[in-house]
Amino acid sequence: MEFLFKMFKLKISVYVITLLFSLVTFSLSFAQGYSISGIVKDTLGVPIQNVNVVKKGTLLGTTTNQSGFFEFKNTKPGIYTLEFSLIGFQKLVYDSIKVQNNSVFLNVVLRETLIKAEQIIITAGRHEEKISELTMSAEVISSDFLSKKNLFNVENALRYVPGVNMTEDQISIRGSSGYSRGAGSRVLLLIDGIPFYTGDTGETIWEIIPTSQLERIEIIKGAASSLYGSTAIGGVVNVITKRISDHSLTSVSSFLGMYDKPHFDEWDWSDRMRFFNGLTVSHSNRFNDFGFSASLTRLEDDSYKQSGFSKKYITFLKADYDFSTTSSLSLFFNSLNKRGGSFLYWKDSKNALVPPDADQGQRTATNRYMSGLIYKNLLDQKFLLNVKTSYYLNKWNDESEAGNRATSNLIRSEVQMDYSFNDKSLLISGVEAMHADVRSNIFGDRNANGFGIYSHFEQKFSFPLIVNAGFRYDYNKLSSIKGSGAISPKVGLNYKLNPQLTFRTSFGLGFRAPTLAEAFTSTSTSGITVKPNPLISPEKNLSFEIGADWNFKEIIGAEINFFSNEFYDLIEAGIDPADGLVIFKNVTRARIQGFELSYNFSLLKSDLLFSANYTYLYSRDIDLKRALKYRPKHSIYSSIDWKLLNVDFGIDARYWSRVEEIDEELIDLGLVKDGKKRTEVIVFDLRVGYQLPFADFNSKILLNADNIFNYNYVELIGNLKPIRNFSLSIEFQF
């Protein structure tokens, strides 16, 4: 009780500090004058939503609403340049906009394009940057892709990104991770820039993210510790939520799907069809300076696996208040309540969709709540203050014999300051702190504390060359383990040889502190016993990449990246030979190298799009002279999109080569029978979408057929991935 009271006091303190910041800086806000506004449409005259509009030479930016409308209020007399950009459209620069004794209204037309270089990305340098100006490689998944493929979990969208592999729910960017059973991640998830990982295991919970509320997903490939600290040693995934609507907007989307029968009769454990369904209702509106967006999602999955069923409720709330045109406060709330079965490994390959007898009937219950505040204030045209604070409560328990349970509280706060010397020089600095408190029968009663300070400088030259350099210092301490600090520097270059060809390179150091779960887990599940390792220490890496983008007449685009990562004291789960128990330890020196090739082109005025990419990954445990676990050497993704009047057709294909190394120990110990059975991954998906011809509201119907050849494969040993399934979904907005 005393603990909860302390936590409450601490939480309140953090929020009060943030609000004080808001009020103090609010009083410093300024500006009176005219406005620059307008409407952005495509070449067919249809208004475009979510277009990024940036006032060049300042830190000011906005996005268009459902009507394609944007506005910069309180603009002083002068001459301005606006830049308009959106994924899938050609960037447009509107210059010489003269504001004297009048407001200005613009009619802007954007042309569609495939070329990624014109897209906007936010995360890489903690400020808005065009992807073509980054010094490291990045990818963007649009909300359109999530909708077309009826993806209700971000995890499934990431399986189509070059350089990204998923082993169950664990992400690996350029081979940074294998499978750590949920303990720790080498990729940092951000929601609108707020770090989002659990306080106990440090894992990423993809299923909490409401996909219907997303505008886009940005993926930064390669170490980003110099900006984001410990967890970003392998990369960053930043989920950007949709802008709050300027008028009343209600959306309803629903889907119903079913799994086909398994490929082999002996796997058919159920005497009925297995279904999955979902419903999302959301509403967004704005009343003068206050706006909100709220959604509720219900997902139910019978599962194709026995004990794989789940029922989830996801809530999302985003509210903001504009104190003035230069300062605002945003509030986020996101929750997940889930009840489901538990399927870790199959009984054997003859019973591939059934868990072992000992695991029959196991259940898990999970409740996760995340809230965050973001305060922004443009103190003058050059100086932007950004304060973020978040609180994450995470509770789960399983109904296994061990009765594992954990409750964790994670509080983070961060102050970031951007100073723009002129339109070519930018300094970004900040400090952040976190505290985690855990009560659990498998981790013990523990706490973790962390502190970080960073500073980065970016200089643009007219050659045109962009140079950025910076560092971050982090100090982390886990309960009784001695604290440790690390400096993560990074330097990068971007050089545009001509409008078609851009080169980039970056070099940096990264680190990752072990999580409470990696240090203190003591449990037994499905015959696998994990023991603690209080001697565990941080892992480090040294990363380098060089790449180039090329595009031709907005029809063809190509990209190539070479990367190399040296890992020191890499933390991996393995078996302790002395007692056969699983332990997380600093096992190895590792080297991960490779390259990515991407190619895309459009035909028929962009109505027919083709894209393909290939990743080669060489991962090596240098001490043991063998490949790292769960890293496929070859990955290929390809898609074809064809738009014909109101109908969209699409084919997605992905191939991962058979992973060389797996958890052989679990097989040798007899814990996963037939666990050696694995194969390459070859999956084809089909989709058809139809835009309904109603003038009053936006609506569409989508039909998806996933894994159409019913190909049987695993990502993790003894755990078959989804068999062929079909879903029909409908979406409408009014």
Added chain:
Amino acid sequence: MKYYKKIKSIILLLPVLFQLSCGEGITPEPETTQKPGFSGKITFIGAWPDSITRTHLVVFKNLLQSPGDFNILNLKFVGPEIPYGISEINYNSLDTAFIQITSGEYAYVCVAQSKTIDLSLNRIDWTVAGVYYANGDTTKPGTLVIPENTLVTNIDIICDFNNPPPQPPGGR
């Protein structure tokens, strides 16, 4: 016109890609009439040492050339406990086992005894009472080869307490 050639190429390529995924992927392990295993007789000669708390037939994948080789990852079979004081016993690995053996090649098959009250996996707590020798060659441990779907017979071991075999490194 050249664009239509590209479309044609893609359309021609699709069946090739489809063909690649028309395999089944992972398949169930076929039923076999015979599981892999081994059987034989263990003979004890002389008086059993005092204080023996447990005796097991064990199989290691690799030879025990250092104390570190006596570890659970190298251990591929552990039979049921052999009763104290008996003079001989016939065994079959398929009957029961703490760790069941699979097909493969194994370098060291022995009868190991321990005097500790609690089960220990430390090399120092175990003594080798007898080793399997192939074809009567007692100069080196015999290799046990278990082919797929085969029960290998006549893996006999003699434990002579008056003349114990060479002990792997790390023992008392």
